[in-house]
Amino acid sequence: MKNLNELTIKEAKAGLKAKEFTSVELTKACLEQIIKHNQRLNAFITIVEKEALEQAAKADLLISSGQDLPLLGIPLALKDLFSTKGIKTTAASNVLRNYIPTYDATVVKKLKAAGAIIIGKTNLDAWAHGSSGENSDFGPTKNPWNIDYVPGGSSSGSAVSVASNMCLAATGTDTGGSIRLPACFNNVVGLKPTYGRVSRYGIVAMASSLDSIGHFTKTVEDSALLFNITAGSDEMDSTTLPAIPEDFTQDLEKSIKGIKIGIPKEFVTKDIDREVKSAFEKSVKVLKDMGAEIIEVSLPYTEYGTAAYYIIQPSEVSSNLARYDGIRYGKGRGSFGDEARRRIMLGTFTLSSGYYDAYYKKAMQVRTLIKKDFDDAFKKIDALISPVCPTIPWKLGEKINDPLKMYLSDVLTVTANIAGIPGLSVPAGFSNNKLPIGIQIMGKQLSEKLLFQIGSAFEKQTNYYKEKPNL
Amino acid sequence: MKYKPVMGLEVHVELKTKSKMFCGCSADYFGQKPNTHTCPVCLGLPGALPVANKTAIDWCIMIGQALSCKIANFSKFDRKNYFYPDLAKGYQISQYDQPFCQKGFILLSNGKKLGITRVHMEEDTGKLTHQGDSSLIDFNRSGVPLVEIVTEPEFENAEEVVEYLKRLQQIVRYLDVSKADMEEGNMRLEPNISLRKEGETGLPKYKVEVKNINSFRFVEKAIEFEIKRQTEILDKGELPVQETRGWNEAKSKTVSQRIKEEANDYRYFPEPDIPPVILSDFQIATLKSQMPETPSAKFERFIADFSLSAYDTEILTREKSIADYFEEAVKVGKKHNLNPKQIANHLINRSVDINSVLPAKLIETILNATQTAQIDENKLNKIIDYVLKENQKAVLDFKSGKENAIMFLIGQVMRIAKQKLDTMIIKEKLEEKIK
Numbered sequence: 001m002k003n004l005n006e007l008t009i010k011e012a013k014a015g016l017k018a019k020e021f022t023s024v025e026l027t028k029a030c031l032e033q034i035i036k037h038n039q040r041l042n043a044f045i046t047i048v049e050k051e052a053l054e055q056a057a058k059a060d061l062l063i064s065s066g067q068d069l070p071l072l073g074i075p076l077a078l079k080d081l082f083s084t085k086g087i088k089t090t091a092a093s094n095v096l097r098n099y100i101p102t103y104d105a106t107v108v109k110k111l112k113a114a115g116a117i118i119i120g121k122t123n124l125d126a127w128a129h130g131s132s133g134e135n136s137d138f139g140p141t142k143n144p145w146n147i148d149y150v151p152g153g154s155s156s157g158s159a160v161s162v163a164s165n166m167c168l169a170a171t172g173t174d175t176g177g178s179i180r181l182p183a184c185f186n187n188v189v190g191l192k193p194t195y196g197r198v199s200r201y202g203i204v205a206m207a208s209s210l211d212s213i214g215h216f217t218k219t220v221e222d223s224a225l226l227f228n229i230t231a232g233s234d235e236m237d238s239t240t241l242p243a244i245p246e247d248f249t250q251d252l253e254k255s256i257k258g259i260k261i262g263i264p265k266e267f268v269t270k271d272i273d274r275e276v277k278s279a280f281e282k283s284v285k286v287l288k289d290m291g292a293e294i295i296e297v298s299l300p301y302t303e304y305g306t307a308a309y310y311i312i313q314p315s316e317v318s319s320n321l322a323r324y325d326g327i328r329y330g331k332g333r334g335s336f337g338d339e340a341r342r343r344i345m346l347g348t349f350t351l352s353s354g355y356y357d358a359y360y361k362k363a364m365q366v367r368t369l370i371k372k373d374f375d376d377a378f379k380k381i382d383a384l385i386s387p388v389c390p391t392i393p394w395k396l397g398e399k400i401n402d403p404l405k406m407y408l409s410d411v412l413t414v415t416a417n418i419a420g421i422p423g424l425s426v427p428a429g430f431s432n433n434k435l436p437i438g439i440q441i442m443g444k445q446l447s448e449k450l451l452f453q454i455g456s457a458f459e460k461q462t463n464y465y466k467e468k469p470n471l
Numbered sequence: 472m473k474y475k476p477v478m479g480l481e482v483h484v485e486l487k488t489k490s491k492m493f494c495g496c497s498a499d500y501f502g503q504k505p506n507t508h509t510c511p512v513c514l515g516l517p518g519a520l521p522v523a524n525k526t527a528i529d530w531c532i533m534i535g536q537a538l539s540c541k542i543a544n545f546s547k548f549d550r551k552n553y554f555y556p557d558l559a560k561g562y563q564i565s566q567y568d569q570p571f572c573q574k575g576f577i578l579l580s581n582g583k584k585l586g587i588t589r590v591h592m593e594e595d596t597g598k599l600t601h602q603g604d605s606s607l608i609d610f611n612r613s614g615v616p617l618v619e620i621v622t623e624p625e626f627e628n629a630e631e632v633v634e635y636l637k638r639l640q641q642i643v644r645y646l647d648v649s650k651a652d653m654e655e656g657n658m659r660l661e662p663n664i665s666l667r668k669e670g671e672t673g674l675p676k677y678k679v680e681v682k683n684i685n686s687f688r689f690v691e692k693a694i695e696f697e698i699k700r701q702t703e704i705l706d707k708g709e710l711p712v713q714e715t716r717g718w719n720e721a722k723s724k725t726v727s728q729r730i731k732e733e734a735n736d737y738r739y740f741p742e743p744d745i746p747p748v749i750l751s752d753f754q755i756a757t758l759k760s761q762m763p764e765t766p767s768a769k770f771e772r773f774i775a776d777f778s779l780s781a782y783d784t785e786i787l788t789r790e791k792s793i794a795d796y797f798e799e800a801v802k803v804g805k806k807h808n809l810n811p812k813q814i815a816n817h818l819i820n821r822s823v824d825i826n827s828v829l830p831a832k833l834i835e836t837i838l839n840a841t842q843t844a845q846i847d848e849n850k851l852n853k854i855i856d857y858v859l860k861e862n863q864k865a866v867l868d869f870k871s872g873k874e875n876a877i878m879f880l881i882g883q884v885m886r887i888a889k890q891k892l893d894t895m896i897i898k899e900k901l902e903e904k905i906k
Contacts, residue, residue, distance in 0.1 A: 081518075083516075089517065103516070201519070202518040205517075208743035237520050237522075237744075238520070238522045238523065238746060239520075315740060319550055319561070321561075323517075323561045325554060351738035351739075
């Protein structure tokens, strides 16, 4: 018998409904796990114990009165970029260390309305700038599989909180891989939705044209369940796409026989770690054995992805961080950490007159070409698969002084953000030293349901997701 | 040395939409308690996103159409990045290279087509108040929709500038999209002024921008002051400094505010939070068809439909409320055989208070004063012909310059008609026939 905090959303929902346990018990189990392990893993910045238990008690009342909401009584964690009314939202930066929002982000509102219990705010690379979780002004998050290693970033705390059973699921943001990478490094499922499919309203912006709002779950099914709540247009975010009512769990049991899955040859190069490559090749074989048709495709502009990303993203960052001018949030611009300063300077430079055409404009042209790459590929295939990261998790401190090397860990994830397409990161095995490895499944815009179908089939066949870190 | 002024104008017009440009807060900030018309969006709180106000965009396009601009099928918002404490987000959402409207003009009374470079949409900033050592910020105005209208550097004197401003103010008031009140700050103007030698055609090497002007009278004074100031500098063989100056009304002069060494780098880039605005030709045409009549169209229509003089029409169309009143009165007057000219004369000469006298009441007043309604046109003509035939001497007197003779003839007409008639009409008819 599993401990309550180890349950998936689906399992917990069934248990709550059958009155096997209460939401208060479930929430307490999660809080106890946090208290036990957070000091070591540093996954949470803020824990809202009292409010969470109050909400859980309310949920129990509703359950006993026969109410049924999709997430009623389910404890979730939020990346500390999601504005929460009355609860500190720090972006893991000293600049917002004491900032308490006056409003809830749209996604937070939706989760609350669906009955979810918010148990805390998770750690991240400050302002979501980073791939390792080490850029937090609240200290780095540790990888629960081996605390000497990075958990991946920027949604480090959310991935770790799910992997170490501190909550049933957690939200994240993915601007260049910030959900898929830590999901991969922690052996959990991470969804980066289509750009505009989930509202960005109320989530501290990193790079507005790239930010995707997603989540971490223990299974693909849970990911689809949660997406049923978060997806949809929002009148407060004019970049959201028109809502198409869909049940994302619909095709989870469907066979993947005959589905055409492409392997972009530019993604699987000699720069990929041997262990990552072999896990990937094994995954391809699994999918092939299940009846998927594997086709090699070419995305020729992939090699310019990181370069374009590191122009567009800092440009938008430099503008988005301008509001923290030292007048209203208590802390001056001197409180920004090194990585934020680096991006503010880079972006200010690339947008300057005389440089704009050579950098920003050029990068936007590359962006169009990368989109076209994907459009062309999706004419021939239904989905793409690739490794998530060229390497397995690295040691804390290993790349912290080499920003370029750190940036290159996003090389396989950034193009999905540039093109605005969805990507699902699922567990795909382990390295010799028992660190997780993942693969990502990408599809054309709004194809999340297909990604869940493929991911779910793969997950059931491989069962990697069942392995848990030894805390 | 003789110089010719080269002047252009930037005018900001605040729209009177119900809500702000990018959020649902009330845009009616004037005189309100500070920071009561605010929300996460106009305060620029972390995570808040702008959603463009459709009415404001429609109105901006209407202004552009009224100024004969080309309306873009594709346009977008851009971020203008700069620091100022009253700028909540650290950037202003504006339009850079693809504004809604471009290349229009306003026709001045001297026949000159004053070129309009562009009309674009942006948001207002908050307001700073300085008290002793501290400064206070009121964000009620933050995010109120602003339309910026930029002209070509084609003004040659202050009169042209003032006429342009009056016409522009008249247009936006006609469209009913702004109060365009200079004192309340819903209409703000910044002339840029420089001089070149007579006969030269290129743009001068410098440009002086003048701010803080809150009345048409001051703009005239500021321009005249600048022309004099710059002439003196040029006469000494020097070049005026490129700078921003402010109008100081108390001293009746402009004073230097900020010297521009080079153009500010606002690091414009497309606003990623707002999708581009795409308008089909049909949508643009629809907007145009829904647009209230412009002052110039009304002017032409009045002359054509009511056979009024240009002078009278100008007075009647200066304000939309008067023009509307007049048209209403004409409608009522028609039932009583009152012609538009009579109504116009009465309205112009008797300074009628249109807010307290209903148009129907006005017609009644005119009728009582003249009682001409009963007389048939043919009958009147016959009487006049008779009077002219019977009073040859008076006719000759009038022809030889005795103006009073006409009054005698009018009296004769009235006597025979046995009615009190409108002397103006009889006078006109008599004069016509004598000629």
